[in-house]
Amino acid sequence: MGCGTSKVLPEPPTDVQLDLVKKVEPYIGHQNDVYKHFIKEDAVKAGSPSPPRHTYPYSSGHPPNYAEQPEPRKNKVAKYRAKFDPRVTAKYDIKALIGRGSFSRVVRVEHKATKQPFAIKMIETKYREGREVCESELCVLRRVRHTNIIQLIEVFETQERVYMVMELATGGELFDRIIAKGSFTERDATRVLQMVLDGVKYLHTLGITHRDLKPENLLYYHPGTDSKIMITDFGLASARKKGDDCLMKTTCGTPEYIAPEILVRKPYTNSVDMWALGVISYILLSGTMPFEDDNRTRLYRQILKGKYSYSGEPWPSVSNLAKDFIDRLLTVDPGDRMTALQALKHPWVVSMAASSSMKNLHRSISQNLLKRASSRCQSTKSAQSTRSSRSTKSTKSRRVRERELRELNLRYQQQCNG
Known part of the structure; x- marks a missing residue:
């Protein structure tokens, strides 16, 4: 959605050995692909x-x-x-x-x-x-x-x-679908989160931590209204074998979604994925970010404090149960954070927001998402323009120096010949 966010690449491991296969299990496709x-x-x-x-x-x-x-x-x-x-x-x-x-x-x-x-x-x-x-x-x-x-x-x-x-996912990104959709309620949000949580719980059971969960990596399988959500992009994922130390130490992720324990360089667990899901849930219900600042240092301070608010539209229309779900994920202490299984059992998700307001949040969410996308695109263009300007100035100064050197060389030759 929008211009995207930069990724903090992992610190390179000391020894990298590539273990590749020529083939995995053969694919048994659908005989009739309705999509x-x-x-x-x-x-x-x-x-x-x-x-x-x-x-x-x-x-x-x-x-x-x-x-x-x-x-x-x-x-x-x-x-x-x-x-x-x-x-x-x-x-x-x-x-x-x-x-x-x-x-x-x-x-x-x-x-x-x-x-x-x-x-x-x-x-x-x-x-x-x-x-x-x-x-x-x-x-x-x-x-x-x-x-x-x-x-x-x-x-x-x-x-x-x-x-x-x-596999090919043709349904587009999560938030692009929300903007295109005519309505979006808390019940719609719980349907999305149930699918994502099912996938995350499965990964965590296998000892896999995604480490870069964000809306851009949640895709619809097909454009139909009944499409499933799929988790993609495992470039920063960490897979642990049985008996391995479950703690990770690599600093990686996308800034707005990075958990506090990663920022303070403490060994961490798969609970960092649950923090990211808290950020995604917050955006899903409002179209805004819980932690956001163009200055990376100020952004990280916000995350470390774990302070965010429910002010502005559409938060007055969002249920307390939904806010409780987010609060239990955006907890600075990873030990107090919900696991994927606990999140799936949270009353807001289990009831599919049955006791929540069925108010259509689409207008506020879409406006906020589009406003943020426009703002980020402008920032990106400004940064690119600044870099281009610096590059132009650098090119000009280089040309000036080269011209001066040519002139000096010409004068020297003239003096020698004279």
């Missing part, structure tokens, strides 16, 4: 890269004919197709670039035999950071099988790249 006609060119996302925001379905309701695409579009598709290993292109048709990250690209593909759509995440493993992200994601995705978690289908490995074939 085939929902596949849109740019309205999809899988894995960690951030796709273009605010992408909407085609007015015709059908994907474009690639044979009729303008030259730049066809050239871009051809460019990424050329990067793929022949083993991949022998099995999948490369359709479109749908997301990108620092060391990865995500493309929409179609299985040649079944015509089933998938996403392939191509990670450049020749770079250390790319290897680390790849290792982390594969370590998690090879172990998980859950309806609310993005599914890894198979993996292809080359010397410089890894290709991860994954």
Whole structure:
């Protein structure tokens, strides 16, 4: 939603060994994919890269004919197709670039035999950071099988790249759906949170901590009203084996969602995911952030104090039970924070907000979300403009110095010849 937020990358481990597989369990697809006609060119996302925001379905309701695409579009598709290993292109048709990250690209593909759509995440493993992200994601995705978690289908490995074939989520991001939706109540919020909590509880049971839960990583599987939510992007996830120390020490995450214990560099547990879910719940019901400041230091101070308010719209219309749910997650002491199981058993979630006001919160939430997106885009443009200005000044000063050197050299030659 909006321009997004920067990610605090993990501190690199001292020794990184990439353990990859050529193939995971074979995928047994749906014989009749009722959502085939929902596949849109740019309205999809899988894995960690951030796709273009605010992408909407085609007015015709059908994907474009690639044979009729303008030259730049066809050239871009051809460019990424050329990067793929022949083993991949022998099995999948490369359709479109749908997301990108620092060391990865995500493309929409179609299985040649079944015509089933998938996403392939191509990670450049020749770079250390790319290897680390790849290792982390594969370590998690090879172990998980859950309806609310993005599914890894198979993996292809080359010397410089890894290709991860994954499920394709075509329903868009959580908050984009809320804005497009005509209404949103507390009951709708509990439906969303139940699905996310089910996935998080499953991960925690396996000893996996996501460490980067945020709205951008919660996607709808398809555009239908009955679509499930899927958790994606396991680039910062930590997977612990049985008997391992359950404490983690790596400083990582997205600033607005980082738990206090990570900021003070204390060993932490999977309760950091529950703090992030508290932040998500707060945004889900208001369209605003509990902790927000353009200055990173001031933002972290807010988080460490754990002070937030329920002032402004639509909070007067939100039930006390919903606020109690958030309060039990945004607790500075991780020992007092609800676990995923406890959150699923909270009265507000169990009752599906039955005793809460069924007032439509959509207008206030949408206005707040759009206002924040606009503000962040302006900040990003301003920062880019400042960087561009600095770069221009630097270029100009370099040119001046080069001209002065040429003039001095010319004068020196003239003196020598004279």
